[in-house]
Amino acid sequence: MNTRTTATGFLKAAALACAAALAMVTVQASPAAADETICGHQVGGDILAKYQSMGGESSPLGCPTSDELTTPNGRGRYNTFDGGSVYWTATTGAHPVWGAIRDKWGAIGWENGQLGFPTGDELTNPDGQGKRQQFEGGTVYWHPTLSNGAHPVRSKIGELWGQYGWEGGEFGYPTSDEFADPEYNGVRQTFSARHISLFWSAGRGEPHGTCIGECVGYEGTTNVPWVKETRVWKAVHNGDIDIFVYPTDKGFDDADTDYNALWDQAWSAVPYPKGITDSQGSSLYKQLACHSRYAYKKPDGSHVTGDSWDLETWRPDVSWDYALSPLTVPFHQCNWT
Incomplete structure (x- = not known):
C-alpha cells in the first residue's frame, strides 16, 4: 500500500x-448574526423580520423596550416595544399585539390564559371601525363605540355567533366577556344588538327539553305589545330546538286575534333560528297559534299555558283543524306528537 x-x-x-x-x-450561528441592536435592545429572528416589515422604529411599535425573552411557559419568544409586543412560536409565527386587544389578552393571562398565543396580526373588520385578532383559543373583538371595550369570543358561543354573521350579523359585537351562569350550568355572553345574550350550558337535566344535555342558544327582550322575551335553545348532540315565547299581559289577552302579527313580534327580540325547515316552521307557527288561543286565565291569575308558550322543532306539522280544534286540544295541549 x-x-x-x-x-x-x-x-x-x-x-x-x-x-x-x-x-x-x-x-x-446565522440567527444570532441576524440580530440587531435597536434603541439599545436586541431584536432578532422572526420577531425582527416582523418588526422590520411593519416599518421598524417608525411603525406603531416604536422602539423596543426589552431584549428578546422566553415566555414563562417556555413555548415562545417575545420582545416588548413602546407601542406593544411581538410574540413568536414555531407554530404560530411572529405577531404584534397592542392597544385594547393586548390589554384584554394580558388581563386574562397572556399566552398562559385561555386564548394562548396570537395566530394572526390585528385586522380591521369589514365595517372599517372595529378590530379583531385571532388567538389559539379564540378571537378578541373591539369597536370604538359598540363593544364596550375588547372581548374574546370563543368555543361554542363563538361558533353560534359566527353562524349568524359574526360582528356584522344578527347579534353585533360582544359587549362582555363570558361570565358564569349558575342557573344554566354554563356561561353567558352579551352582545350589542337587540339586548341579546348568547349562552352555553353543559346541561340542565330534567325537565329542560333540549337543554337536558349540552346546549347553546340565545335570548332577547323587546318592547312590542304582545311579546316581552323570546328564548331559543339548541341541543348540541342532535340540533333540536326549543323556543320559549314570553307574552305580555296584553299578549295573553289579545294575541290570538292576529297570528301573523304575533309571529312577527315573537321574532322581534331575536333572530329566527338557522336551519329550520319549512315544515318545522309551519309546525312552530301552529304551536304558537294554539298556545295563544287557549291561554285561559286561571282563578289565581296565572294562565293554563304557563308563563311562556313553548314551541319545539321536533313536533310534526299537522292540519290547522287538528292544531286548533277544541275537540283535539284537550288531548295534545298544543304539544302534539
Whole structure:
C-alpha cells in the first residue's frame, strides 16, 4: 500500500469533516448574526423580520423596550416595544399585539390564559371601525363605540355567533366577556344588538327539553305589545330546538286575534333560528297559534299555558283543524306528537 496515498486520503477526509463542522457552526450561528441592536435592545429572528416589515422604529411599535425573552411557559419568544409586543412560536409565527386587544389578552393571562398565543396580526373588520385578532383559543373583538371595550369570543358561543354573521350579523359585537351562569350550568355572553345574550350550558337535566344535555342558544327582550322575551335553545348532540315565547299581559289577552302579527313580534327580540325547515316552521307557527288561543286565565291569575308558550322543532306539522280544534286540544295541549 502506498503510504503517501493513504496519508493524502486521511487529510482529505479530515478536511471534509472540518468543513462539515464549520458549516454546522455557520448555520447555527446565522440567527444570532441576524440580530440587531435597536434603541439599545436586541431584536432578532422572526420577531425582527416582523418588526422590520411593519416599518421598524417608525411603525406603531416604536422602539423596543426589552431584549428578546422566553415566555414563562417556555413555548415562545417575545420582545416588548413602546407601542406593544411581538410574540413568536414555531407554530404560530411572529405577531404584534397592542392597544385594547393586548390589554384584554394580558388581563386574562397572556399566552398562559385561555386564548394562548396570537395566530394572526390585528385586522380591521369589514365595517372599517372595529378590530379583531385571532388567538389559539379564540378571537378578541373591539369597536370604538359598540363593544364596550375588547372581548374574546370563543368555543361554542363563538361558533353560534359566527353562524349568524359574526360582528356584522344578527347579534353585533360582544359587549362582555363570558361570565358564569349558575342557573344554566354554563356561561353567558352579551352582545350589542337587540339586548341579546348568547349562552352555553353543559346541561340542565330534567325537565329542560333540549337543554337536558349540552346546549347553546340565545335570548332577547323587546318592547312590542304582545311579546316581552323570546328564548331559543339548541341541543348540541342532535340540533333540536326549543323556543320559549314570553307574552305580555296584553299578549295573553289579545294575541290570538292576529297570528301573523304575533309571529312577527315573537321574532322581534331575536333572530329566527338557522336551519329550520319549512315544515318545522309551519309546525312552530301552529304551536304558537294554539298556545295563544287557549291561554285561559286561571282563578289565581296565572294562565293554563304557563308563563311562556313553548314551541319545539321536533313536533310534526299537522292540519290547522287538528292544531286548533277544541275537540283535539284537550288531548295534545298544543304539544302534539
